[in-house]
Amino acid sequence: MRAIHRRLSVIADRRTSERGLSLAELLVSMTVFGFLLAMTGGFLVNASRANITNRTVDSTNRTAANSMDELTRVLRGASTNAVVNQTLSDPAFTQANDNALTVYSYVNLTSSTLAPVRVQFFVDASKNLVEWKWSATASGGYFTFPSAATCATSCTSRILGTPVVLPAAGGPSIFTYLDSTGVAISAAAGVLPSAQVVNVAAVKISLQFGATSSANQSTLLTNTVGLPNLNVARTN
Secondary structure, eight states: OHHHHHHHHHHHHHHHHTSOOOHHHHHHHHHHHHHHHHHHHHHHHHHHHHHHHHHHHHHHHHHHHHHHHHHHHHHHTBOOBOOTTOSSOBOSEEEEBSSOEEEEEOOOOSOSSOOOEEEEEEEOTTSOEEEEEEEOEEETTEEEOOOSSSSOTTEEEEEEESOBOOGGGTOOOSEEEEOTTSOBOOOBTTBOOGGGGGGOOEEEEEEEEESSSSGGGEEEEEEEEEOGGGOOOOOO
């Protein structure tokens, strides 16, 4: 009898083990699996968004840094330009606006001959920070340049960075012109009067790149550049 009882117990245990999951157990398993799947999917989505954000921030930082380097380099070499049969040289700045400037500068790295270039920085309709650079024509110890209205003859054009956050979108003015005491020279309607151009001793550059002016979606760099070639003594 004991042998028969043990045999029946073994058969019952086998039937129980082969019965599989109950409906309740299956529902619980599916629910847990769904939670795990949702958590994994959410993690992957967040990781992807973070990666895209990091790449965007890195690109914006590089754009701002490279643009600032070029603006600083050109402005530090700013110089007046002597004109034949003219007692006074042309001022270094032929255009001095809040968000655009044109300047003579000795930063010509493409020629072994010491000669100035004329450089214009401005923001176009697509929010690109654009640089136009004209080469000079030498004659009798003087240097002349073609029209500054267009970038055509002896001119190269390139985009330094984009998109620029302008004052209309909450950004700063790109250029602020300072006198010898470090005080900003008043610019009527964003344009520095021609009579005040000779008083510029330094230029403060404020570059902001990004989708908006908010700190987490843009990069803002500032730098004050002295103009040693202009011989305007700075007291600050």
